[in-house]
Amino acid sequence: MNELILMTHVLFGVGCLITTVWVFVETLNASETNRQRIRKMSAAAAWFMWLAFVIAGYWYVTSYRADKAVILKGPWPFAHSFFMGSKEHLVIMLLMLATYLPITAAGNLAANQDQRRVVLWVSGLMVLLTLLTEGDGAIIAMGVKVGLPAKLP
Amino acid sequence: MENTRLSKHTVSFGMALALASVVNGLLVVAKEKSPAVLAGMRRLTGHHWITHSVLVLGLFALGGWVFARAGGGRGIKLTASRLIGILAAGVATGGLIILGFYLIGD
Numbered sequence: 001m002n003e004l005i006l007m008t009h010v011l012f013g014v015g016c017l018i019t020t021v022w023v024f025v026e027t028l029n030a031s032e033t034n035r036q037r038i039r040k041m042s043a044a045a046a047w048f049m050w051l052a053f054v055i056a057g058y059w060y061v062t063s064y065r066a067d068k069a070v071i072l073k074g075p076w077p078f079a080h081s082f083f084m085g086s087k088e089h090l091v092i093m094l095l096m097l098a099t100y101l102p103i104t105a106a107g108n109l110a111a112n113q114d115q116r117r118v119v120l121w122v123s124g125l126m127v128l129l130t131l132l133t134e135g136d137g138a139i140i141a142m143g144v145k146v147g148l149p150a151k152l153p
Numbered sequence: 154m155e156n157t158r159l160s161k162h163t164v165s166f167g168m169a170l171a172l173a174s175v176v177n178g179l180l181v182v183a184k185e186k187s188p189a190v191l192a193g194m195r196r197l198t199g200h201h202w203i204t205h206s207v208l209v210l211g212l213f214a215l216g217g218w219v220f221a222r223a224g225g226g227r228g229i230k231l232t233a234s235r236l237i238g239i240l241a242a243g244v245a246t247g248g249l250i251i252l253g254f255y256l257i258g259d
Contacts, residue, residue, distance in 0.1 A: 057202070060202065061200045061202065081255065082256060086251050086255045088202055089177060089178075089181050089205070089251045090248060090251055090252075092205070092209050093170075093174050093177060093247055093248065095210070096170050096173060096174070096209075099213075103160075103162050103163060104167075106160065107160050107163070112158070112159075114159055114232070114233035115159055115163065118159065118233055118236060118237060118240075121237045121240065121241065122240070125240075125241070125244055129244075129248075
């Protein structure tokens with residue numbers, strides 16, 4: 001069950017990344033024809049991020065303690081002390097940006113250059129933060145993996 | 154001619170996001186450095202991270218709502234460059250506080 005939860009949270013994180021890149025590219029070419037698509041994709045990015053956040057949060061609160069013990073006894077304690085510590089808080093900013101994206105994309109982007117610039121900045125920041133937190137997650141998972149042999153007699 | 158006016162909620166929630174991002178970073182330092190703060194946050198919801206998330210997200214929502222009601226309900230007027238500067242500075246500051254703290258302060 002834990003593995004399913006972890007894989008689902010990564011899946012939704014990747015979903016957020018893909019839809020955010022989609023919004024970025026469509027906004028560069030904003031017109032009346034893609035106006036609805038930008039709105040739908042920005043809403044999808046927010047939903048994906050909320051799902052990833054809630055699922056990962058549930059796992060972090062209920063199940064992370066065992067993995068944390070393995071990481072701290074293993075050769076990569078920084079996977080917890082730096083990467084998990086920063087990830088669990090950076091992701092809150094990512095969630096706020098994802099929630100903010102549909103608000104910025106609600107206007108007529110084809111006719112408003114300044115509104116387009118804000119959408120590009122917000123989606124650009126989201127892409128950077130999503131890649132950063134996905135990388136953090138990979139290092140945390142590796143921290144558990146390299147820590148497991150250390151537990152063997 | 155292009156319309157260059159940002160929507161009221163784009164400005165209000167953008168400013169709230171910048172503010173909440175900085176508070177997010179400061180709250181990390183506060184709870185990690187003060188056992189009393191950490192214990193208090195644990196007591197509120199059962200887990201410090203849940204309390205942390207609720208506080209920061211609540212500030213974002215409340216801040217966006219309050220800023221939208223400024224100026225007699227017309228919201229705060231900002232240029233796009235100014236808003237983007239505030240937004241990027243807020244997110245960068247919050248992120249650097251968190252990364253810097255776990256890199257050297259923890």
